[in-house]
Amino acid sequence: MTDALDIDLxxxxxxxxxxxxxATVSxxxxxxxxxxxxxxxxxxxxxxxxADLVGLREPEETRSRxxxxxxxxxxxxxxxxxKFVRLMLRRNGYVLEQLLSPLVVHTTEAHRELAALAPGVLTGHHAHHYRGFATTxxxxxxxxxxxxxxxxxFRVLLTGIHLMRGGEVQAHLPTLAGEVDAAPAYLPELIAAKAEREHGEAGVDHARVRADVERLHxxxxxxxxxxxxxxxxTAHDALHDFVVRTRLEG
Incomplete structure (x- = not known):
């Protein structure tokens, strides 16, 4: 099978x-x-x-394929x-991870400008996003x-901890495992096991991982x-101006 990230996108x-x-890889x-x-x-x-936003028809704001x-x-x-900027302003860590992903397929000057504004939407309340995601x-x-x-x-809990401590969105679990002192020592083993199969039993001591998850909470x-x-x-006005200018420039 072709390596996924070797494909010309x-x-x-x-x-x-x-x-x-x-467009980035998430x-x-x-x-x-x-x-x-x-x-x-x-x-x-x-x-x-x-024109799609000022008429009577509801625009198709999200496209999927x-x-x-x-x-x-x-x-x-x-x-x-x-829509994306509105999601950014709603303590949505998921869209910030997409915006700031280092795995860039397509970029523009507008992308770089939007990424530069991202720190202005970070709040202490983003912890709720990661806490809820971890619970699910x-x-x-x-x-x-x-x-x-x-x-x-583990990934979302460590991302949330890293964000609260340093104000940086970091979604890469191997990096988090090395940088967050609270990370369980066995994470590299679990990551290696995941590389072999997309689905399958974790093969872990449930009581042990439950204790670690509770500790990370x-x-x-x-x-x-x-x-x-x-x-x-703090970036609401700057983001508003950015959306208006980008739209009018087409």
Whole structure:
């Protein structure tokens, strides 16, 4: 099977009906634990014509497409710029990870400008996003016993802790495992196991990982309480001006 990130994705960008401000790779490849059969999650922002937003018809603000390319399942989801920026302002760490992903398929000056504004939407309340995401993934792990939701649980908790402590969005689990002192020592072993299979039993001591997950929730709570991040976004006006200018420039 073709390595997912060796595929030329430029034709995918060229086929989109509206201009893309950016497209990046998210999902397991961004998080640092893809398996041999992981799909490629492409995320980005498109720009609707101004006329689509001022008439009576509801615009299609989110577009999605799934297909197979050279034996790899591709999943592309893009939002119109206005919707994406609104999501940024709602303590949504997921869209920030997409915006700031180092796995860039397509970029523009607008992408770089938007990324530069991202620190202005970070708040201490982003801890709630990661706490909630971790809770959802932990429930999936408890039901299935699979490795994937367990790794997601650890990933989002460590991302939240790292963000609260340093004001930086870091989604790459191997990096987090080395930088966050609270990370369990066995994470590299779990990451290596995930590389061999997309689905399957985690093969872990459930009591041990449950204790570590509960401990990390406590660390996240402490990091949020001590965080110097503001209570509200500071870049709202700058983002508004950016959306208006980018739309009018087409």
């Amino acid at each position: 430029a034709p995918v960008v060229a086929q989109q009906p509206f201009p893309l401000l950016f 999902g397991a490849h961004l998080y640092g634990f893809p398996s041999r059969d992981s799909d490629v999650d492409l995320r980005g922002v498109h720009l609707l014509p101004a 799934m297909w197979d390319r050279d034996g790899v399942e591709m999943d592309l989801v893009t939002h119109d710029l206005r 993934q932990w429930r999936l792990f408890e039901k299935s016993g699979e490795l994937k939701p367990l790794l997601y649980t 406590g660390v996240l709570d402490e990091a949020q309480a001590a965080s110097s991040l503001p209570d509200a976004p």
